[in-house]
Amino acid sequence: MVSAIGIGAMSFSNFYGETNESESHRLMSTALDQGVTHIDTANVYGGGVSETVIGTFLAKQGARRNDLFSIASKVGIAKDPETGKRYFDNSPAYLIAELDKTLARLQLDSIDLYYIHRRDAQTSIEDVTETLVELVKSGKIKSFGFSEIAPASLRRADAIHHVAAVQSEYSLSVRSPEMGLVQTTKELGTALVAFSPVGRSLLTDNPLTLDAISGMEWLRQNPRFIEPNYSANIKAGINFRNLAADMGLSAAGLAIAWLIHKGEHIIPIPGTRSVAHFLELCEGANVSLSDTDMRIIEDTLPIGWAHGDRYSTQQWVGPEIYC
Template sequence: MSFGGFYGPTTEPQSHALLAAALDLGIDHVDTANVYGMGVSETVIGSFLRGRKGPPPFRIATKGAITRDADGRRRYDNTAAHLGRELDGSLKRLGVESVDLYYVHRRDPSLPIEDVAETMAGFVKAGKIRAIGFSEIAPYSLRRAVAVQPVAAVQSEYSLATRLPELGLVQACEALGVTLVAFSPVARALLTDRPPTPEHAMTSQFMLSNPRFTEPNLSLNLARTDEFRRLAADMGTSAAALAIAWLLARSPAVVPIPGTRTVGHLKELAAGAELELDAEDLRRIETILPIGWAAGDRYSEEQSIGPERYC
């Protein structure tokens, strides 16, 4: 998403440098979507891949289903025709014949999820994708989909600031052998050493309307996470690395997908995979940031349209 300018301006050379650094760090999974920059993210990844020889060095995941009506309002289309067109467009931008994982980015409630799983299974049979996934679905929907077609992954927001997946989704993924791909694992930079300032939040269209980044909530969240930053420093690491390490300690089913525009931040995030937290470390983290610490919901009412609610 960062390649598409969601959190601020960037360039293709900067994104290419990030991808090269990821490979140097042993990172081999890249997650994108057709709507990140309206094709920009996929195009940038595709140009990086074309500049290299041999097969793609990454396991590539992308998504489809989000679109807009004639009035510009966001809607979700899970029909076979729409998902097929979007997938073909993604493959063209990426410059590959198939992707390792294709997600339904948001569920269209007008269609039974069993039918959508059948559509995705067709893409597997056609050789265009190797596995299917869903983003922001509820545990009960996951169970229905798995009954039709194996689901490799479910993508959902999960971090020390957003613990909702622990109320059913983590457990369902563990029981069904599904990977829980955790996006925004450092809480959109709140859990880093360089959290968004009120001035920065004013420049972000997303943060301008997001409850956690508008006042007075932002100031409250910055003050609360200051303690977490001090703890990370005491432990000799960065806040971002500690947040990633905490998430990896939650369940073997969890794979975090942090986003960034800078190589330095990427290295901080990757360092979290090398940290081993013991019971006392986890206790200290939970004392500072217990369940429910964050001020404000993770999404505004408008941003909440699409993700399935289950609690």
């Protein structure tokens, strides 16, 4: 069991703007004060920076360091050291070697959840699942999952061994998981961990400005943050922000509350560098929404409201498209 929301620790690297260790440590302390017990990272976030920052925080906690967070990390995205080109590797040798590096950075003997970040087309999902089962038997991981896979792939993996979690982008601006993934994870008893639950800021009271986006390499190439889509999305979100205010909530809090109410097995993992924004996100975990509230929210931002694809052509390399 984990808290209703977790922390997406990509924000502990400089992916969405400059940050530092003390800022990330302050956020983790606030999370513990708020009862947030799940944290999600990956070996590629800042080239290991995110994992290292979590590790240094845990090292300061003394004897209770192993009992504070349920920690998840991800593996499978590799980079050619000569060309810098990204590729995917799900081979046993790579997964085992990277896990050892992850544990060293986290300063832990084991982690609760280990995801395949992206599927390697050369390695069947059955084979990679068998490798993950062996890692569970070794005691270095307690469970495993997959990121951005199709429902059909989940069923193939589940036939080998229970899959603890599937991570997917899911929010009021990305509803595609409702076309099979929400249902399949629920049926199989698999947690659906929702990243980018506030639409990379579009579902907040203060969406990122074009000026801020210009300094973010990944986001400035994303179709939803390129004109004219950007302005159209900002305009489309006005009624949602007004609705949240009428309900006495921040827009981010309402977006989180909506997602939590979509299923008991759904766990949003918002990421932020700001303690104030994190507290807005946490308020969503304490909100009770009625069926009428849910209908009004979905009428305000109906399926398909967002302008532009959620990924560019290059960004779509890796995630499994199933609908």
